[in-house]
Amino acid sequence: MTLALIELKQVGFTYPGVVPVVALTPTTLRIGRGERVAIVGPSGSGKSTLLQLLGLLSNPTEGSYWLAGYDTGLLSEAQRCDLRGSQIGFVFQSFHLIDHRDVAANVELPLRYSPTSRSGSERMSLVSDALERVGLLHRANHRCDELSGGERQRVAIARAMVGRPSIILADEPTGNLDSTSSSQIIDYLLTSGPDGSTLVVITHDPEVASRFPRTLMIRDGHVTDVASSPTTTRIGPSDDGA
Numbered sequence: 001m002t003l004a005l006i007e008l009k010q011v012g013f014t015y016p017g018v019v020p021v022v023a024l025t026p027t028t029l030r031i032g033r034g035e036r037v038a039i040v041g042p043s044g045s046g047k048s049t050l051l052q053l054l055g056l057l058s059n060p061t062e063g064s065y066w067l068a069g070y071d072t073g074l075l076s077e078a079q080r081c082d083l084r085g086s087q088i089g090f091v092f093q094s095f096h097l098i099d100h101r102d103v104a105a106n107v108e109l110p111l112r113y114s115p116t117s118r119s120g121s122e123r124m125s126l127v128s129d130a131l132e133r134v135g136l137l138h139r140a141n142h143r144c145d146e147l148s149g150g151e152r153q154r155v156a157i158a159r160a161m162v163g164r165p166s167i168i169l170a171d172e173p174t175g176n177l178d179s180t181s182s183s184q185i186i187d188y189l190l191t192s193g194p195d196g197s198t199l200v201v202i203t204h205d206p207e208v209a210s211r212f213p214r215t216l217m218i219r220d221g222h223v224t225d226v227a228s229s230p231t232t233t234r235i236g237p238s239d240d241g242a
């Protein structure tokens with residue numbers, strides 16, 4: 001059995017509170033290196049909750065999450081932070097760029113917080129490479145608030161991939177864009193990531209989801225594989241020893 005890059009073993013998540021909200025019911029799920037996965041489902045079904053768990057932005061309230069061979073529940077907060085910084089790049093619907101800084105400074109940001117220390121020239125070389133991959137090297141010195149929505153999202157993609165993470169996670173990356181820009185953003189996500197990287201994208205757009213070989217559907221916190229290419233792993237309790 002090859003080790004899955006992402007492995008959830010009966011992972012569930014409940015938001016605490018006066019009335020606790022079960023956002024993810026116990027889920028067993030494997031995602032391999034290089035897989036491209038879309039997550040679909042109605043509003044409030046648990047998509048962002050699942051992505052935040054995958055990205056180590058929150059901890060499961062039950063079950064165990066293995067990432068790159070680590071049982072993440074056994075790691076200290078500092079170790080989880082290092083794992084997140086070295087393995088994961090994020091893209092969000094509203095870009096989350098620092099508008100008054102230039103494009104290159106925004107893309108460089110994760111390298112400044114990375115557990116891997118790099119010289120200024122190494123960082124600049126990675127920034128140039130990432131910007132070239134999304135076709136924006138010529139805008140490196142422009143402020144982000146001088147760019148169109150589609151261009152801003154391309155900067156966010158360059159920022160997500162600049163440290164060559166093994167996983168890129170995107171939460172509704174085309175939610176603020178028209179259909180032409182959306183299609184272009186999905187092209188960049190699918191083609192310009194680091195070699196062999198895994199891509200997980202939340203979308204409410206069936207056309208976007210149809211471009212991915214594997215789709216996970218979430219309803220009321222229940223996850224099912226609704227479409228997979230024959231080579232991808234499937235979810236379910238019987239998958240453990242597959």
Ligand SMILES: Nc1ncnc2c1ncn2[C@@H]1O[C@H](COP(=O)(O)OP(=O)(O)OP(=O)(O)O)[C@@H](O)[C@H]1O
Pocket residue numbers: 015016017021022023041042043044045046047048049050
């Ligand atoms: N901080 C929170 N505290 C309590 N409940 C929350 C919190 N965040 C989300 N929820 C609830 O958890 C459930 C799943 O939310 P989640 O944000 O994962 O849904 P989603 O599928 O991403 O929705 P959308 O498509 O609208 O972004 C919802 O019922 C939501 O109201």
Ligand SMILES: [Mg+2]
Pocket residue numbers: 047048049171
């Ligand atoms: Mg959401």
